[in-house]
Amino acid sequence: MTSGVDLSRPQQQTVGSDEDVVRVRQMVRTVAVAARLSLVDQTKVVTAASELARNTLVYGGGGTVEVTAVDNGRKPGIRIVFADSGPGIADVDLALTDxxxxxxxxxxxxxGARRLVDEFDILTAPGQGTRVTITKWSR
Amino acid sequence: MDRVPILKIGDILLVSIQVDMSDQTAVALQEDLAERIVATGCHGVIIDITALDIVDSFVGRMLSTIASISRVLDAETVVVGMRPAVAITLVELGLSLNGIRTALNVERGMELVAAGRGYDDYDEFDDGPDPAPTASP
Structure with missing residues (x-):
């Protein structure tokens, strides 16, 4: 573990500016390394987090990101939740279209973010904000 | 906000991105480069992304936009130094970087720019004598 950060606890970051998106990327990278993801998988999950944190900022009007190291009993992984209280998404299927x-x-x-992770879950409704949860497992 | 430095080497502008860029920094780079191309009359832009550990859709779009802007301003853009994990992720993300020329490193990028301008060899940019020609494929 580096610099005394307890990675078994969720790491939180508010997203209110461009620089916060950069901080989210760095936080996700740190936890992904601790969860022993391969270099390619680290790159994929950091890229997915960058896309989703930007969505939280641009479409959600800002929000929070929580990064947790997880374990399903067989392998370690990383779970990230992006939450905002913005306008929400009326048609999720359409929003998920390339x-x-x-x-x-x-x-x-x-x-794109959905393709880069193992589990992708989106909870949203008009006026109710958006909550996206992604998980990437170590292989 | 960080600003990415732009170096002029002969007829080429070299940009080596060394920081994890915020979106604003990426947009500023786009504008700075357009101004430098016009101010210097350079015909080549090389963007070295060796130090970037991710390229997301925003940075990917910035690279495409820079390539288009420089083409309109009579300069070729070559993106060099992409890490293998970044290339794999970009393709899976769905970005194909259409219209962007790439090379493995700065040296090959310079050769590509020189070839695009009708020079046989980028060594013609400097005043010294050319080294002995190497066999071409």
């Missing part, structure tokens, strides 16, 4: 965007981006954030 190339669909309401923000002028490439429309790869949600759909």
């Amino acid at each position: 190339g669909y965007t309401t923000g002028g981006g490439l429309g790869l954030g949600l759909s």
Whole structure:
């Protein structure tokens, strides 16, 4: 463990600016290394976290990210929750379509992030905010 | 906000990204590069991403935009130094970096820019004598 950070406890980061997205990436990297993910899997989960943290900021109007080292009894992994109390998503299937965007981006954030992780769960409704949970297991 | 330095080497602008860029820093780089291309009249831009441990859709789009802007301003862009794990992740994410030329390292990137400008060898950029020609494939 590095610098006295207890990685068995959830790490939290509020997301209110560009710099916070950078901090989320660094936090996810630290926990992914501790969870013994391979270099490729670390890269995938950090990239997915970057996309989702940016969504929290841009579409959710800011929110929080919580990163936890997890273990399913057979292998370690990393679980990340992105929560905002923004406008929510009316049509999740549409939002998960490659190339669909309401923000002028490439429309790869949600759909691409889903491809990069092992488990992807989204809880949202109009006016109810959005909560995305992703998990990546060590192989 | 961090700013990414842009170095001029002969006819080439070299950008070596050494920090985990915030989105604002990436947008600033795009604008700085466009200005430097016009101010210097350089015909090549090499973006070294050796130090980047991820390229997400925002940075990917920035690279595509830089390539398009420089093309309009009569300069070629080559992205060099992408890590294998980054390449694997980019493809899975769904980014193909269309329209971006890539090379494995800065040296090959310079050769690619030189070839694109109709020079046989990037050594023609400097004043010294050319080294003995090497066999070409």
